[in-house]
Amino acid sequence: MTIRHHIGDDLLISYAAGSLAEGWSLAVATHLALCPACRRRLTVAEGIGGDLLETMSDDVASDKSWFSLLGRLGDPTKSSAPAARSVASVDHVGGLPEPLRSYAGGDIDTLNWKSLGRGAYHIPIRTGDGETMVRLLRIPAGKPVPEHSHGGRELTLVLSGSFVDSQSTFARGDIEDADPSLTHQPVATPDADCICLAVTDAPLKFRSWIVRAIQPFLGI
C-alpha cells in the first residue's frame, strides 16, 4: 500500500497540540494508523509541544509540592513498550482501523448501512464536538458522488476501493482535503464499491437544484 495523499501540516499540528475538534481528529488518527510517514511527522509536531513545555517555566518544584505527590505514588503498573511488529498483519488489510472501527460500531461487513438511494449508503457517526458532521459513505463501483461545492472544509479518507477526482486517484489511506473553493466530482473506480470516511464542517451545497431540493430529506 502506497499512500499518496497525506494530511496537511495545519491538521497535523492542531492534532499534536490537542486543539483539533473530534470529527477532524477521527480522520487524522485513522490516516495515521495507516501511514507510517505521517506518524514520523507527528513525532516532529509533538516535539514542538515538548520543547515549548520546557520553556514554560524555570522554576524547580517546591518540597511542599513534592511531598504532597509522594504520598500518592503507588506501585507502577508493570507495563513496558509493546514489541514493535515487524511484519504487516496481512489478514486485516482492508478492514476499518482503530479508532474508526469503534466509532463506527463494527467492521465494514457488519455495519448497518442506511440507503441514500441510487446504490449509495451511509452511516452517520456521532462525535461530541458540535462543529463537524462525520459519516461513512459507500459509493457504488463506477458511480459518482453527486457534484458538490462546500460550505466549508471536507476531509475524505478512503478505506476500501478507490475514487478518482480532478485526475488524481485516491485509494486506501489516501485523504482528500477539499476547501470551500473546490467544486469536485469524485467518481468511484469501476472495480469495487468505494468506502470512505467523510468529515465536513458545514452541510454540503449540491450544485444541481434537484439534489439541492431533496438534500434536506437525504440528510446530507
Added chain:
Amino acid sequence: MRRQTQGDKGSDMARLLGAVAATQDIEAFEALFRHFAPRVKAYMARLAGDGQQAEELMQETMITVWNRAGTYDASRGAVSTWVFTIARNLRIDAFRRENRPAFDPNDPAFVPDDIAPADVEHDARQASEQLHRAIAALPEEQAALLRLSFFEDQSHSAIATRLNIPLGTVKSRMRLAFDKLRAAIGRSGDVS
C-alpha cells in the same frame, strides 16, 4: 565547564526515566518531578487558572509518568515530548466535552513502521537539540501561532479571529514554520 545543551538535558531526563522504569528509583523520579512539575503546572494553568485545579492536573500527569515510565519509547522523541503528550491528553479530558481519537499500535489493521530506527538514542537527542534551536530561530509571528495552538487550545479559525488575520494566513504560517522545523531536523517523513 561547558554549558549544558538541550540535548544533554534531554539525555539526562531519559536516563532518569529509565531508572524509574527499571528499579522504581524514587530519587530519579524526584529529579524528574522537580524539573517537570512547574512546567506542567504552567501548561495546565493556561486553561485552569493558577489554582488548585492546575496543581491537581499536574499531579495526575506526574503520577502517570511514574506509572507508565516503562512505556516511554525514545524513538518517538524526547522525554519532554512524552510528558507533553500525557499532559495534553489529561488536559483534553478535563476541559473538553469531546474525545481525542488516537490510533492503536496493537490494532490488527494498524500499518506498522516501515523504517527501523537506526541509532535511536543518538537520533532523538540530536533531533531535540536541533528542534530547540530551530524553534528559537522562528520569526515571532510564526512562533506566536505555535504557542497559541499548543498552549491556549485554540483552533486555527479561533486564532485567525483573535489575531484578526485570514484563516489562510494562519495555515500558511503554520506550514512555513513546520517546514523549517522539519528541515532543521533533517528527518524524513516528507510526504508531498
